[in-house]
Amino acid sequence: MNEGFDRFSGTSDYVASDSLxxxxxxxxxxxxxxxxxxxxxxxxxxxxESIAKALSLPIIRWHxxxxxxxxxxxxxxxxxxxxxxxxxxxxxVRDVKRYIKLGPLGRALSxxxxxxxxxxxxxxxxxxFPNDLLLxxxxxxxxxxxxxxxxxxxxxxxxxxxxNNEKELPDAFLRRCxxxxxxxxxxxxxxxxxxxxxxxxxxxxxxxCLEVFYGxxxxxxxxxxxSTSELIDWIAALRRSGVDLKRVxxxxxxxxxxxxxxxxxxLFVQ
Amino acid sequence: MLLDxxxxxxRRKVPVxxxxxxxxxxxxxxxxxxxxxDGFYDLAxxxxxxxxxxxxxxxxxxxxxFQGVTxxxxxxxxxxxxxxxxxxxxxxxxxxxxxxxxxxPDELRALFEKRLREQxxxxxxxxxxxxxxxxxxxxxxxxHPTGIxxxxxxxxxxxxxxxxxxxxxxxxxxxxxxxxxxxxLRLLRDLGRDGADEELDLDETVERTAKNAGDLDLVFHPxxxxxxxxxxxxxxxxxxxxxxxxxxxxFTAASRSGRFAKFRSFYFHNCVYRAVYQDAxxxxxxxxADLLGSSDRSEKLVVxxxxxxxxxxxxxxxxxxxxxxxxxxxxxxxMQRLGDHYxxxxxxxxxPESWWNQTTVQRLRAVFPMFPLTxxxxxxxxxxxxxxxx
Numbered sequence: 001m002n003e004g005f006d007r008f009s010g011t012s013d014y015v016a017s018d019s020l021x022x023x024x025x026x027x028x029x030x031x032x033x034x035x036x037x038x039x040x041x042x043x044x045x046x047x048x049e050s051i052a053k054a055l056s057l058p059i060i061r062w063h064x065x066x067x068x069x070x071x072x073x074x075x076x077x078x079x080x081x082x083x084x085x086x087x088x089x090x091x092x093v094r095d096v097k098r099y100i101k102l103g104p105l106g107r108a109l110s111x112x113x114x115x116x117x118x119x120x121x122x123x124x125x126x127x128x129f130p131n132d133l134l135l136x137x138x139x140x141x142x143x144x145x146x147x148x149x150x151x152x153x154x155x156x157x158x159x160x161x162x163x164n165n166e167k168e169l170p171d172a173f174l175r176r177c178x179x180x181x182x183x184x185x186x187x188x189x190x191x192x193x194x195x196x197x198x199x200x201x202x203x204x205x206x207x208x209c210l211e212v213f214y215g216x217x218x219x220x221x222x223x224x225x226x227s228t229s230e231l232i233d234w235i236a237a238l239r240r241s242g243v244d245l246k247r248v249x250x251x252x253x254x255x256x257x258x259x260x261x262x263x264x265x266x267l268f269v270q
Numbered sequence: 271m272l273l274d275x276x277x278x279x280x281r282r283k284v285p286v287x288x289x290x291x292x293x294x295x296x297x298x299x300x301x302x303x304x305x306x307x308d309g310f311y312d313l314a315x316x317x318x319x320x321x322x323x324x325x326x327x328x329x330x331x332x333x334x335x336f337q338g339v340t341x342x343x344x345x346x347x348x349x350x351x352x353x354x355x356x357x358x359x360x361x362x363x364x365x366x367x368x369x370x371x372x373x374x375p376d377e378l379r380a381l382f383e384k385r386l387r388e389q390x391x392x393x394x395x396x397x398x399x400x401x402x403x404x405x406x407x408x409x410x411x412x413x414h415p416t417g418i419x420x421x422x423x424x425x426x427x428x429x430x431x432x433x434x435x436x437x438x439x440x441x442x443x444x445x446x447x448x449x450x451x452x453x454x455l456r457l458l459r460d461l462g463r464d465g466a467d468e469e470l471d472l473d474e475t476v477e478r479t480a481k482n483a484g485d486l487d488l489v490f491h492p493x494x495x496x497x498x499x500x501x502x503x504x505x506x507x508x509x510x511x512x513x514x515x516x517x518x519x520x521f522t523a524a525s526r527s528g529r530f531a532k533f534r535s536f537y538f539h540n541c542v543y544r545a546v547y548q549d550a551x552x553x554x555x556x557x558x559a560d561l562l563g564s565s566d567r568s569e570k571l572v573v574x575x576x577x578x579x580x581x582x583x584x585x586x587x588x589x590x591x592x593x594x595x596x597x598x599x600x601x602x603x604x605m606q607r608l609g610d611h612y613x614x615x616x617x618x619x620x621x622p623e624s625w626w627n628q629t630t631v632q633r634l635r636a637v638f639p640m641f642p643l644t645x646x647x648x649x650x651x652x653x654x655x656x657x658x659x660x
Contacts, residue, residue, distance in 0.1 A: 018312075019312045022309070022312045022313065022316070023312065023316045025302070026297060026302050026313055026316050026317065027316075029297070029300055029302055030293060030296065030297055030300075030302075030317075032293070035320070037322065079472050079475075079476055080472075083475070083476065083479060083486060086484055087484060087485070087486060123453075169320075171285060171320075174320035174321070175287055175289050175290055175320070176289075177320065178316045178317055179315075179316055179317075179319060179320045179321075180316055181322050181325070
């Protein structure tokens with residue numbers, strides 16, 4: 001095995017499949033961003049926390065919104081504050097640096113130590129957003145126009161990008177990433193995952209829960225299939241309320257934690 | 271052999287670039303594939319394939335190259351041989367070897383190579399091909415006492431995983447959900463500043479404030495909005511019934527508020543004659559003349575329909591025997607008027623392209639650029655609609 005490789009193997013509170021671990025390690029070894037896709041609720045965002053924990057690195061989170069611009073991630077020149085200060089004479093207006101606020105990507109690149117940078121739900125932003133980040137993610141450096149400063153990352157951060165969507169990111173962007181699609185966990189893997197969250201759950205009860213859960217997922221024409229996080233919530237609700245699953249005849253208690261639309265609930269009741 | 275794989279991937283339309291290939295080579299140098307075919311499968315897929323839609327093509331290419339079903343079967347037998355020897359060493363106990371009277375290892379190998387060359391696909395069950403769960407002498411989990419076990423026990427091997435073609439469902443030509451349509455439609459836009467002054471124009475504010483000797487002078491401008499206007503015409507009933515759900519999804523995504531500057535939708539049955547309808551029951555008509563009169567030529571016309579009907583319904587004047595609106599103008603002429611009015615139009619056809627050789631489809635294709643109602647077709651249509659937008 002190569003030196004410095006295979007550093008990620010999941011953490012006690014995050015169960016990763018072998019091919020996911022492999023993908024993370026490839027990204028670490030090649031120092032390329034890892035792009036993770038998968039159904040909502042399959043733990044894409046939690047993966048970043050888990051990597052940070054496993055490698056004991058600090059994590060910087062960048063939650064992308066529909067209005068997020070690439071520039072926001074690097075830095076913003078707080079002109080309004082500066083204008084305000086110039087008018088009321090608070091602080092030294094001539095020092096531009098005071099008004100340069102680094103964004104998440106800017107902080108990750110200017111950090112003295114290696115960090116994990118999570119760019120969460122990149123598909124939420126404008127379609128051109130990923131293209132605007134190409135250079136910075138590739139070269140791991142950026143230029144602050146206002147001060148003429150060039151910020152270069154001393155240690156390339158481990159960049160993890162999550163996306164819910166298909167077919168949206170530009171090719172030039174994709175070319176630079178390592179890609180992994182998180183498949184819905186198999187029953188065996190799911191058993192391990194639930195164990196992590198509910199370590200003292202009885203084996204028999206877990207079997208029943210999984211039975212109901214996978215049965216529900218196979219219901220045809222569901223709009224939103226329940227996911228891992230919903231299963232964990234559901235089990236938590238069952239335990240909190242002390243409902244005994246095998247004694248409940250017919251309907252599923254707390255159906256609302258598993259199925260989130262009226263249509264799906266109606267479909268199931270039928 | 272790896273280059274073969276590269277070109278096989280490209281041949282199967284997986285857009286792998288030299289850039290990615292060099293990264294894969296570097297990864298192999300670093301030993302990231304853990305010297306196994308499984309590791310190589312994971313590694314190559316993570317670096318080369320960036321879209322779920324291409325996973326299936328990747329699996330197919332992987333099978334084609336590494337199972338040696340392409341012409342150059344013998345060029346890979348070195349790998350297979352090494353693999354085979356290892357497998358035999360590991361999997362067969364002395365008792366089993368003693369049982370192996372029927373075929374000597376050399377005969378077995380010769381036969382295996384021959385089969386491998388003949389075999390085209392993954393195979394499960396059965397008594398001849400290399401596969402799983404059968405009684406052929408080759409494969410895994412089978413019942414032949416002297417057979418060759420391929421691959422390692424425990425976990426799924428790369429070949430098995432590729433063979434399962436588990437990602438077939440994710441191919442782009444498969445189902446379109448509302449979200450996917452949404453994404454495709456996002457590109458249908460032409461941004462411009464219109465409307466009320468709502469956004470602070472920082473640069474201008476700074477400029478004016480400076481000129482104003484430091485006294486704040488705030489400048490606002492209108493936010494950027496999509497200026498594209500869309501008219502959607504949907505064929506309903508008859509041969510369109512099987513596609514109703516798909517058309518419904520398209521409608522849901524397209525009618526989302528704020529998507530377009532103006533969005534109107536109408537229904538028709540089979541072909542447009544004289545009027546289109548505001549409801550799917552075809553009760554409240556809007557004459558085509560009114561529609562044209564109320565729409566700017568820069569609006570985008572999108573027609574959804576299978577264009578399948580009796581040629582008479584399209585070509586003969588008064589061909590619409592299903593309605594009481596028989597006129598002296600043929601359906602095709604009405605369609606032509608629509609096509610002529612709008613500068614950009616597109617026809618989305620839910621039927622596969624291989625069915626488009628019918629007369630009526632051909633005639634309508636001459637009027638409207640036609641695209642299949644798939645993710646790929648929708649993207650091409652959107653691209654066509656915004657190109658040279660005015």
